[in-house]
Amino acid sequence: MQKRILGKNGLEVSAIGLGCMGMDHAYGPSADRKEMIKLIDRAVELGSDFFDTAVVYGHANEELLGDALQPYKGKVVIATKFGITGTENKDGRPAHVLDSSPESIRKQVEGSLKRLKVDCIDLYYQHRIDPKVEPEVVAEVMKDLMSEGKIKHWGLSEAPIDYIRRADTVCSITAVENQYSMMWRKPEKELFQVCEELGIGFVAYSPLGNGFLSGKYTKGTKYQEGDFRNFMGRFKPEVIDHNQKLLDLIAQIAKSKKATLAQTVLAWELAQKPYIVPIPGTTKLHRLEENLGAANIHLTKEELASINEALSEIEIDETHF
Numbered sequence: 001m002q003k004r005i006l007g008k009n010g011l012e013v014s015a016i017g018l019g020c021m022g023m024d025h026a027y028g029p030s031a032d033r034k035e036m037i038k039l040i041d042r043a044v045e046l047g048s049d050f051f052d053t054a055v056v057y058g059h060a061n062e063e064l065l066g067d068a069l070q071p072y073k074g075k076v077v078i079a080t081k082f083g084i085t086g087t088e089n090k091d092g093r094p095a096h097v098l099d100s101s102p103e104s105i106r107k108q109v110e111g112s113l114k115r116l117k118v119d120c121i122d123l124y125y126q127h128r129i130d131p132k133v134e135p136e137v138v139a140e141v142m143k144d145l146m147s148e149g150k151i152k153h154w155g156l157s158e159a160p161i162d163y164i165r166r167a168d169t170v171c172s173i174t175a176v177e178n179q180y181s182m183m184w185r186k187p188e189k190e191l192f193q194v195c196e197e198l199g200i201g202f203v204a205y206s207p208l209g210n211g212f213l214s215g216k217y218t219k220g221t222k223y224q225e226g227d228f229r230n231f232m233g234r235f236k237p238e239v240i241d242h243n244q245k246l247l248d249l250i251a252q253i254a255k256s257k258k259a260t261l262a263q264t265v266l267a268w269e270l271a272q273k274p275y276i277v278p279i280p281g282t283t284k285l286h287r288l289e290e291n292l293g294a295a296n297i298h299l300t301k302e303e304l305a306s307i308n309e310a311l312s313e314i315e316i317d318e319t320h321f
Contacts, residue, residue: 001047001295004277006201007174011123011153013077015270015295017050018043018288019205019281020065025057028224031283033064039285040068044076046292052177052203052279054081054127055112056096062115070117078116079177079203081127081157082108093231100130102141109150124151125177128158135163139170146171155203161194173200180204180276182213182265183234183246183316192273200275207269207278208262208291209234215247215261233319242317249310259297262287266294271304 002015018040024030040051051069053061062080069076082105086097112121124145126138142154153174156164167173176195180187180202187202195202208214212234219237229235234243247261254264262280269278280291299307 001292004201004275006123006203006275006277007153007172008199009153009172009174011077011174011201013050013277014048015277016048016266016292017052017077017203017277017279018048019279020051020053020061021057022281023057023064023283024061026228027283028227030058030060033067036064036283037068039283039288040065042285043288043292044072046289047295048292049076050079050277050279051076052079052205053116054084054125055108055115056081056084056086056127059111059115062112066115066117073118077122078118079123079125079155080112080116080121081125082112083125083127083130096128098128098130098132100126100133100138102137105138105141105145109145113150120149121151123153123155123174125155125157125175126159129156129160129163135159135167136170139167143171155200157205161190164194164200165198168198168200173198175201175203175277177203177205177279179206180269180278181207181209182250182268182311183209183243184318185311185316186318188272195273195275202273202276204269204276204278207280208265212240212243213247213250213261213265215251234317236319239317239319242315245314246311246316249307249314253307257297257299259294260290262290263294263297266291267297267299268304268307270295271299 003012004015023036053065083100084096085099087094145151155175157177178187219240223229250261250264254261266278282288
């Protein structure tokens with residue numbers, strides 16, 4: 001698989017990575033460990049070497065990667081996260097417990113190193129900013145962890161532009177990880193420009209809109225207990241109806257490229273910017289193979305321009321929750 005460079009510090013990763021959240025978190029019960037190890041093995045075999053996890057997905061998620069990637073030490077890139085230390089119930093919904101105090105970060109990194117069975121974390125994101133801690137303070141801790149050999153690179157997820165700028169002045173940021181897809185294009189408005197200005201890579205989570213853009217879900221789809229899509233606005237019947245025009249457009253493009261809808265969406269994302277790396281998640285081997293196959297689909301500048309023009313004419317209901 002082709003490679004891409006994240007950030008000005010030269011972190012090289014496969015053009016498409018693997019988001020591992022759904023193996024333990026957000027989409028129902030944890031997946032079978034043996035099957036997930038087989039899936040991760042297959043990802044490596046197909047050339048994907050970039051794996052994304054987080055402690056809030058459950059200790060088991062980091063432990064899974066630690067076990068599965070032992071044979072590939074030094075040959076793969078593991079990204080994990082700090083800053084969300086748990087969840088609490090607020091108004092009937094789960095809410096993040098945030099803690100990016102220096103003491104907490106140091107405790108969190110030690111736990112992740114142990115569970116991942118590594119001496120150094122390749123890419124360490126602040127999962128969500130902690131309003132009680134200034135960005136310069138967090139960045140200073142990252143600089144210390146780098147000098148101690150505990151992390152190689154660091155990044156931010158869903159951080160405000162000003163926060164990114166301030167943190168980057170203290171310790172160079174390698175990547176930002178934000179939601180980005182054909183139905184959630186907010187990073188295009190300002191964030192991409194900032195990435196280019198500061199030399200920061202962009203890692204796209206939910207590149208398939210939590211699976212919606214694959215075209216495999218309908219108004220009648222029933223989700224397992226514990227699956228966030230039971231509550232996500234984009235999976236409400238009226239929102240699905242509203243966004244059907246987008247699926248129709250993707251299907252039209254997919255037919256012309258002899259590709260699936262998911263492959264078409266991921267190929268579009270790769271064509272948007274050379275520093276974008278999508279990390280679609282899956283627990284199914286055939287979906288993994290389908291997703292990674294998107295790296296072989298090329299969109300010309302003319303095709304990309306035509307798609308973007310068509311997208312601009314579709315009013316997307318961007319409801320997330």
